[in-house]
Amino acid sequence: MMSIAPTVVAATRATVARVPDAEAVVDLGTGRRLTYSQLWERATGVAGGLATEGVGAGERVGLALPNGADWTVALLGILLAGAVPVPINPRLTGPEHRHIVTDSGAVRVIDAELPEGSPVELDDVDPESPAAIFYTSGTTGAPKGAMLSHRALLSAAEQVRIAYGLEPDDGLRALVAAPLFHVLACGMQWIPALVSGGCVVLLPAFEVGAWVAAIEDEQIEILNGVPAMFWHALHHETFRGLDVSGVRVLSYGAAPTPPAQARALREAFPRARLAPGYGLTEAPCVTGLQDADAVDHPGSVGTAVAGTELRLLGPEADAGIGQLLVRGPQLMSGYWGRPETTAEVLVDGWLHTGDIVRIDREGRVHMLDRRTDLINRGGENVYSVEVEAALAACPAVAESAVVGVPDQRLGSRVGACIVPRPGVRFDEEELVRAVRETLASFKVPELLSLRSTPLPRNAAGKVDKAALRAQSGWTELPRHPAT
Structure with missing residues (x-):
């Protein structure tokens, strides 16, 4: 992999210096548009406001805003203040919300107006310190906070670039309908755009008509979503006749892709690279399927991304079936405040994913199940x-x-x-x-x-x-x- 910036702040600062007037964020919910210089200026004001409130270096700050320009400004502002962002689903119930705030020890939650103050640009922090704490979905127990360091998030962004076949400064326009509080949208869509000088076009939530319209209206080049989103788009009344010639990458995952749908995507987006893949909160980017295999092997999630090793654990490991173990620079540092649980899933640098997979002779990973499923x-x-x-x-x-x-x-x-x-x-x-x-x-x-x-x-x-x-x-x- 190429040399990456030490921290998300350093990467953003470099992008601002390189392309200050390039469009960074388009908020389709409010109509707001921010260039990189505007994004930086407003984020430094948020950092100043947090500093005025007494938020110190290393303290956690909850971020419970919906998708939009304010979300991106707030996260950068928290980092510029030296604090650690804790993205929170704004639709959580009171007890669910309180669990994350209490568990993370957040001293402040940004859920309405952004803090404002004199501009602050804190010096860069340790690359191994948390850049964000993303909470798991909690489907197998209480949500746990996965600490992703600056190095981990930026490594994942570089892995995405390589998997998509992009040049280092190939700043593209990506349509983001997934929630930014999840590592998929933040770590796999926004951060890569931030590093490359690209633009994220944000929808408040997925609505098929708005999603389809934005492809042409906003000259989208990267589409990312679950297979169901693409199915609804292809069957929407306005899709026929839509100009999709500018779309260069279709990225999808989180659910099986039927062979017929993979073929339909190839036909509907003839100039796009199909890029299905697999990741999880604890390791945002793990595998990616080559474009050439996307139609012939739609049941696979691909081979290991750059800088990543895979292993199998279990009695059938020699036969190519077992629990998937992952090692690489994109792994979480551990679960916040849970050393025992961390020790169970991070063993000698290997993340025990809990996913049961089959790895074929070409190294392609085929998802079989969660251990719990x-x-x-x-x-x-x-x-x-x-x-x-x-x-x-x-x-x-x-x-x-x-x-x-x-x-x-x-x-x-x-x-x-x-x-x-x-x-x-x-x-x-x-x-x-x-x-x-x-x-x-x-x-x-x-x-x-x-x-x-x-x-x-x-x-x-x-x-x-x-x-x-x-x-x-x-x-x-x-x-x-x-x-």
Whole structure:
């Protein structure tokens, strides 16, 4: 990898010096536009306001604003004050919000007006000190604060640049609809743009019509999202005839991509590089799939990104299946205030991801399941991602999620939560017959939850399987449909 700046502040300062009048942020919610010099000027004012309030170096400051220009100004302002940003989902309930504030020890939360004061530009801090503390989604317990150092965030930004095939100063316009409080949008979209002198075009939230319109109106060159976002965009009434010739990169992940959708993306964006990948809060960038493999191997999330090593752990590791272990400069330093938990997942420099994967002979990683989502059906392991991929190939299925449903006899049974595709006839027997062609019988869903609304998702765009496991009202699927 190329030489990177020591800190996010140093990287931003260099960009401001290089391209002060370049557009840095476009806020589609308010209509505000900031150049890099304006972004820096306003951030130094926030830093001055925090200093006036007595916020000291190393203290944590919560950031609970919605997507917008103020969010970017606030985060840089917190760093310029020498403090540590703690991004918080502004839609959290009172107890959820208080947990993060209390757990992080935040001395201040920016959730409305930005602090203002005389400009302050604190000298750069230790590159290994936290640049931000991102809290996990909490799907397997109380949210934990993953500390990402300046070095980690900037390493991830450089890995993104290489994975996308961009030049070091290739400042591109990226459309960001994912929430900035999550490392996906902040670390994988905004920070890379900040380093390269690019522009982030921010939507308050994903709304397919606004997202599609912005592609042409704002001359977007990088699109990032979960597969469901692209599916909705391709089927939106205004997409046909849209000028997408400027789009150079399509980045997606967090859910399986059906082969048909990968082919559809290639056809819809003929000049774009397809760049699916995989990462997590504790390691923002882990793998990326080469453009040449995106259609032929859509079930893979790619090979290790630059500067990253992968290993497998478990009894089937020699056969290429096991828990994924990751080592590289982009890893978190640990969980804030949780040394015991940190020691469990960071062992000798290796992050134990908790994700069960298969690595093929070419080094491509194929996601199988989270350890917590693995379904043990009568002693047989069923990987939900594998079943979801089979369901995604069914024409009548728009969305699906597979979970284990408790069963006294088998321990767990395979349950499928399905959102039917509008305008397509849904037939249970046809569904079972189709998945039986590619799956062993014990993997075929036995229970069905048919939904008329989209699957519940967390802030990262991942399906909330804990909520699905807790639901009732499952119906039996036919086990042996007529042939």
